[in-house]
Amino acid sequence: MAVQVAGAPDTDVVVVGAGPVGLLLAGILRLGGARVTVLEQLAEPTDESRASVLHARTMEILDGLGLLERLGPPPSAGPGHFGGIPLDLTAALPSRFPGQWKAPQTLVEKVLYEWAAGLGAEVRRGHTVTGLTVAEDRVHAEVTGPAGERLRFAAGYLAGCDGERSTVRRLGGFEFPGSGPVKELLRADISGIEIPDRRFQRHPNGVANSRRGPDGVTRLMVHQYGRTPGPDGRAPDFAEVCRVWARVTGEDIAGARPVWVNAFHNARGQAASYRLGRVFLAGDAAHVQLPVGGQALNLGLQDAAALGGRLAARITGRGDDRTLDKYHAERHPVGARVLGNIEAQAQLLFGGPEVDALRAVFGELLALEPARRHLASMISGVDGPRPAVPDTGTAEHSTATGPFTRTHRRTTMGKLTGKTALVTGSSRGIGRATAIRLAREGALVAVHCSRDTEGADDTVAAVEKEGGRAFAVAAELGVSGDVHALFLELEHGLKERTGETTLDIVVNNAGVMGGVAPEDVTPEQFDRLFAVNAKAPFFIVQRALRLLPDGGRIINISSGLTRFANPQEVAYAMTKGAIDQLTLHYAKHLGPRNITVNSVGPGITDNGTPIFDNPEAVAEMARYSVFERVGETKDIADVVAFLASDDARWITGSYLDASGGTLLR
Known part of the structure; x- marks a missing residue:
């Protein structure tokens, strides 16, 4: 049973979900002086690396927190795209990190876990939230522990960072308007076979993408026109991926060794509010979208940065409830805009011959510098609000060599946050x-x-x-x-x-x-x-x-x-x-x-x-x-x-x- 101090919550914030979004939020809260307990349903970190790129705004946030060195620092991931049409993201508005940067989600999660835990965040794996009660001065979470024991945690606030099928969103009563899936993309990491690299190559029966990484693993994605999406959350077997790949490209990949396989679709939804009293949503718990171009992970990490600074300020007396309300006011419009551009990309990317003319017009527009800059800035997140996050100090520091060489003053959690x-x-x-x-x-x-x-x-x-x-x-x-x-x-x-x-x-x-x-x-x-x-x-x-x-x-x-x-x-x-x-x-x-x-x-x-x-x-x-x-x-x-x-x-x-x-x- 979680130990409770009479008259006081067990912790300041319970964060549900130990993915990158939840861990970044936990670390920022600790930097701001808040006590944090992270509850994660999985007993071990996942080896699935769904996202693989970081965008300019996210890089700025991680740099301000001193985390880029722990990530490698990340190498360039090359040019980006908009709906499969090449788009160089270095065209974004001025940023210290123009372009996109290679950072597999597994690595991001590992680095953020070590950082947050090192700051004193308590991470409990194998803990599943089953109930939620919001009182006037705290939140109570009913939890099933690793051995099936029933636990109860009390906190001043609770943040749901538990993904697109968020338990917190459901238990908290958040409205979640949206639309169901009509298009599906199969994805797999494979080894033991060589296939040509291709960038959202259009075929008569669908769209295929493949790229071989330096480790010899090829990530492929394939969409077959007119194919009905499977059940939400399903895990397709590799044989199904092979069949669809063959129908679209004519290539036989059955001899490959599957490292990881999954499916995702273009269902979209967004919480009507990111805050209900003492409960918050961030990342895919707050918005569900097709994870095209890496925007989903970046959007979630930016949510965490915006919430963490404000919530820490409120807990430590440097802010009030208006500070917390500004989280929704800032991030909801950003999320809505991202969902809108992703829907446009889905139509361009997965539409059949009926979108060829539209793609041609977009290709002409992207030859114009103002159009490239506009879309690159939107995808990179640099044309929106910059989350103010706490830092480990105000001393000047130097980062690594190459494109990361510079000396600057780190941003601190200040008295005017929000x-x-x-x-x-x-x-x-x-x-x-x-x-x-x-x-x-x-x-x-x-x-x-x-x-x-x-x-x-x-x-x-x-x-x-x-x-x-x-x-x-x-x-x-x-x-x-x-x-x-x-x-x-x-x-x-x-x-x-x-x-x-x-x-x-x-x-x-x-x-x-x-x-x-x-x-x-x-x-x-x-x-x-x-x-x-x-x-x-x-x-x-x-x-x-x-x-x-x-x-x-x-x-x-x-x-x-x-x-x-x-x-x-x-x-x-x-x-x-x-x-x-x-x-x-x-x-x-x-x-x-x-x-x-x-x-x-x-x-x-x-x-x-x-x-x-x-x-x-x-x-x-x-x-x-x-x-x-x-x-x-x-x-x-x-x-x-x-x-x-x-x-x-x-x-x-x-x-x-x-x-x-x-x-x-």
């Missing part, structure tokens, strides 16, 4: 540093620029290099319709990546300097300063209130010039004084919603302008700070990150002096 943020003026300077810092804490960041789109794209690239998530939005501030244009792009970007338009954090950073003596300021310059520095932030806050949930954060970048005089910047200082008033009054107005509003006042900060390349000028400016140095953009970004976190929940309406003690002497 949050979204807008940072205006983040193509350079303080805004850029702030965007990178918030993303490092786990936030999805909208990187705004007025005109410097190249700089904004560079900030996004810097975020993604660290394993974070960001996207660029461009809208010039200080002109008519500026805020409307900004939020059109912002909401589109958020919806595309999270499935909703919730905005948790607003950082009003964008601004223009004056640098003109008081007597030389023109009305046009004065109006421009106020339009960008004061008017735009006011209406950005006003517009953002439609998207900000209770408990949101608003941080306005003010200036130390509101506290000490510099006549050359009097008009600029007036605009920042307006920002401080915006902060004060909105803080009182939004207090009932637990939305904090604060100002940060930088002093002399090296924002990359040419003056900071002059050592004498820098030395003179450093004299104004008690620390005898000029500020760095990261000094300000760290203050903003603090105010954006739950640590600053009791601070509002404040002006935080971030000037390094300027003019205290």
Whole structure:
């Protein structure tokens, strides 16, 4: 009997299923500080290697967790395809791992087991879940053990990663709309015989694919037109595979030795919700699809990464129930899109002569670079949300030689995991540093620029290099319709990546300097300063209130010039004084919603302008700070990150002096 502590669950999370999806989820939960027990029905790991490739987004996740070295690292698996039509997946949107990478599912499962168990996840094999009861504060799983004993496990949450015939999905009462199979594919790994390699070769009676691996084992797949699929979950014998192969190709493979044989079909289904209270679904438990092109395994591993970070944050107090709800909001649209493209591929791949014209048109389209990039990005998963996952640390590390050689900072489980943020003026300077810092804490960041789109794209690239998530939005501030244009792009970007338009954090950073003596300021310059520095932030806050949930954060970048005089910047200082008033009054107005509003006042900060390349000028400016140095953009970004976190929940309406003690002497 599972030992229970009075008044407390046995574990934080029970994960049902010790395949790659369940093991990755277990490891991420352990990294995030949660206790995990994995229950697996099989007494030993399967030797079936159904999937064999990893895509770019999955590679990024595994790299962030330091797992690629354990996988070999994986060699290139060559070009991909779309419905049997050649498609080079290196055409995907920028990624550190363009293309597809060879990693048999048996190896992935072995590596993930050793990693998760090494982190302290308890994996119990031979344990079959037979019942499920959800209480207000926990989940109870009824389990049959290896010797037939009846066990009971209590957990704060339970995740079903138990495959396409998921017991958790059935016992949990998840709705699972979809359609039944109409096409079947037989698959086998064989040795002891040589047959020609072919890539989804079309014949009058069907489609055949075969590829010999470096170990001498050939994987073949065959579909016969018009053949009725067998019962769900059946295991065909090798003689049946031989008969169908002969009908389609005319080749006799009866003399081969079968290593592994199975059948799969194009049934499709998707859970209406990936979360019901304290129970979650991930991988094939959440969606069933034809496993063409390796998308099924990759989709499941990405589900696990998205769920693991959020669930660990909730368990350890770094997130709330909204954090958990965002799992479904993010992953359900991604799953639906994958199911849609797989259905399209099934028609192209397994349709008879009636789809020849359609295949010809697709072939012409895939000769166009934008079409190749679009489909390659979709299959690789790089055009969707990037799951924020915890890591073993923040130290810089180097990976192996060849295409894996690079040094980068690992992403950590941060205090802003599951949050979204807008940072205006983040193509350079303080805004850029702030965007990178918030993303490092786990936030999805909208990187705004007025005109410097190249700089904004560079900030996004810097975020993604660290394993974070960001996207660029461009809208010039200080002109008519500026805020409307900004939020059109912002909401589109958020919806595309999270499935909703919730905005948790607003950082009003964008601004223009004056640098003109008081007597030389023109009305046009004065109006421009106020339009960008004061008017735009006011209406950005006003517009953002439609998207900000209770408990949101608003941080306005003010200036130390509101506290000490510099006549050359009097008009600029007036605009920042307006920002401080915006902060004060909105803080009182939004207090009932637990939305904090604060100002940060930088002093002399090296924002990359040419003056900071002059050592004498820098030395003179450093004299104004008690620390005898000029500020760095990261000094300000760290203050903003603090105010954006739950640590600053009791601070509002404040002006935080971030000037390094300027003019205290």
